[in-house]
Amino acid sequence: MNKFGFAISQGRQLNFDEMKSDKADRLLEVEPSYKWCIGCGGCTASCSAAGFTDFNIRRIHTAFIRGQYDGLEEKLRRCMLCGKCLLVCPRGVNTRSLIINMRRLLHD
Amino acid sequence: MKSISIIGAGPAGIEAATVLASQGITVHLFERTASPMKNVADKAFLFPNFAPATDIVEAMGKKLLNNNIVQHLDTDIVAIARQDGGWKLSDARGESHYTDIVIMATGYEPFDAHRKEELGYGIYSGVITSLEMEKMIRYQRVENSMGERPKRVVFLQCVGSRDEKSGNHYCSKVCCVTAVKQAIELKRQLPDVDAYIFYMDLRMWGQHFEELYRSSQQEYGVRFVRGRISEASGTFDGRVQIKAEDTLMGLPLKLTTDLLVLMVGMEASQGTRRLGSACGICGEYGFAQSVDPHLRDNFTAADGVFVCGACKRPMSINDVVNDGRSAALAVLECLGH
Ligand code: SF4
Ligand code: SF4
Numbered sequence: 077m078n079k080f081g082f083a084i085s086q087g088r089q090l091n092f093d094e095m096k097s098d099k100a101d102r103l104l105e106v107e108p109s110y111k112w113c114i115g116c117g118g119c120t121a122s123c124s125a126a127g128f129t130d131f132n133i134r135r136i137h138t139a140f141i142r143g144q145y146d147g148l149e150e151k152l153r154r155c156m157l158c159g160k161c162l163l164v165c166p167r168g169v170n171t172r173s174l175i176i177n178m179r180r181l182l183h184d
Numbered sequence: 185m186k187s188i189s190i191i192g193a194g195p196a197g198i199e200a201a202t203v204l205a206s207q208g209i210t211v212h213l214f215e216r217t218a219s220p221m222k223n224v225a226d227k228a229f230l231f232p233n234f235a236p237a238t239d240i241v242e243a244m245g246k247k248l249l250n251n252n253i254v255q256h257l258d259t260d261i262v263a264i265a266r267q268d269g270g271w272k273l274s275d276a277r278g279e280s281h282y283t284d285i286v287i288m289a290t291g292y293e294p295f296d297a298h299r300k301e302e303l304g305y306g307i308y309s310g311v312i313t314s315l316e317m318e319k320m321i322r323y324q325r326v327e328n329s330m331g332e333r334p335k336r337v338v339f340l341q342c343v344g345s346r347d348e349k350s351g352n353h354y355c356s357k358v359c360c361v362t363a364v365k366q367a368i369e370l371k372r373q374l375p376d377v378d379a380y381i382f383y384m385d386l387r388m389w390g391q392h393f394e395e396l397y398r399s400s401q402q403e404y405g406v407r408f409v410r411g412r413i414s415e416a417s418g419t420f421d422g423r424v425q426i427k428a429e430d431t432l433m434g435l436p437l438k439l440t441t442d443l444l445v446l447m448v449g450m451e452a453s454q455g456t457r458r459l460g461s462a463c464g465i466c467g468e469y470g471f472a473q474s475v476d477p478h479l480r481d482n483f484t485a486a487d488g489v490f491v492c493g494a495c496k497r498p499m500s501i502n503d504v505v506n507d508g509r510s511a512a513l514a515v516l517e518c519l520g521h
């Protein structure tokens with residue numbers, strides 16, 4: 077019963093205590109360069125797929141590393157692996173390899 | 185009496201020379217260019233208190249009027265080599281100068297923005313560096329590429345710093361607060377202009393820096409966007425279009441601006457690299473390496489060679505002055521004063 081006119085939705089809060097980090101941990105093993113991402117969004121800014129669809133590579137890899145895997149596999153199909161994001165990343169993250177590995181892990 | 189040479193007549197070198205001269209010691213001060221304080225002379229105002237740069241240049245210039253300071257202007261020391269327990273300095277004209285003690289105060293060089301081709305410097309005239317913006321502010325001539333009053337100015341942080349592709353992983357330390365300072369000066373001169381600062385992290389480490397940041401928002405309406413600009417392109421009307429992600433919104437953004445100001449970082453100057461390598465104290469990224477950053481930051485592994493100022497790492501002017509002073513004290517300690 078909801079007496080207050082609003083519902084508390086569990087799904088809207090990130091629960092770091094119960095984070096499913098299995099695939100995220102695995103991702104850092106196979107692509108350790110992601111450890112030094114600072115979330116600057118350079119990759120998204122450079123991405124040719126981002127301007128026209130709701131594909132946002134920075135949000136995708138951030139969601140992945142937070143264990144929020146739902147829907148990512150479908151979204152990642154839109155990446156053309158052009159590697160433009162790799163050219164702009166100030167931290168030298170191998171974003172292309174990151175994407176290939178995220179796809180693999182989601183598929184497993 | 186041991187002879188002392190200081191290489192570089194910036195704030196570090198001049199301050200070191202002044203302290204030694206005040207103890208009755210004769211010092212030789214070598215400067216590559218025709219006038220001292222070259223890097224400061226083109227600035228408008230200094231953060232955080234907007235002190236006119238000309239005041240500092242003048243005050244430092246006065247310190248040089250000291251009989252114990254022998255100035256060698258237009259004398260580019262291009263080589264240093266060990267000789268008879270001291271050092272032989274050779275200048276670009278082929279003349280040699282012998283000295284027992286060397287204080288390296290050879291400073292920094294601004295990052296060459298051409299190296300970040302995707303940001304369009306040297307390609308689109310609306311893309312300028314922070315040094316050019318500083319001059320525009322100083323001479324009250326902030327103009328777009330057509331010589332008109334700009335409606336919008338965008339500052340981009342971390343150009344050539346914190347960047348894998350430039351080969352510089354370090355933070356240049358002064359550009360965050362410089363962007364805030366310039367945005368404020370810009371709004372004072374042109375209150376109607378839209379000013380944006382694009383940042384990855386804002387580093388307001390010094391006294392009053394955070395307050396300056398706050399005042400830029402509160403009193404001047406400077407807008408801050410967290411995202412790295414990935415590229416700039418020219419528009420048909422001579423403006424510049426930039427692409428970034430507004431990371432707090434989680435959306436890619438584009439924005440057209442009259443001026444894009446690249447906040448260029450600090451790199452070791454050519455002299456710093458050259459002389460540092462020659463006496464074996466060249467450290468990371470070509471900066472000169474002291475023995476220990478805490479307790480012996482003006483001493484080096486080379487006997488009789490001392491270091492101070494921005495030849496060691498990016499440093500603000502006030503820190504550079506203090507460090508010059510501290511290098512002089514290190515020399516006095518070594519002379520047994
Ligand atoms: S550009 Fe690099 S550092 Fe920036 S968010 Fe993308 S992967 Fe991370
Ligand atoms: S590799 Fe994929 S994510 Fe990176 S820029 Fe190309 S399409 Fe975008």
Ligand code: SF4
Nearest residue numbers: 342345355356359360
């Ligand atoms: S001071 Fe600011 S702009 Fe300069 S390199 Fe550091 S973080 Fe970037």
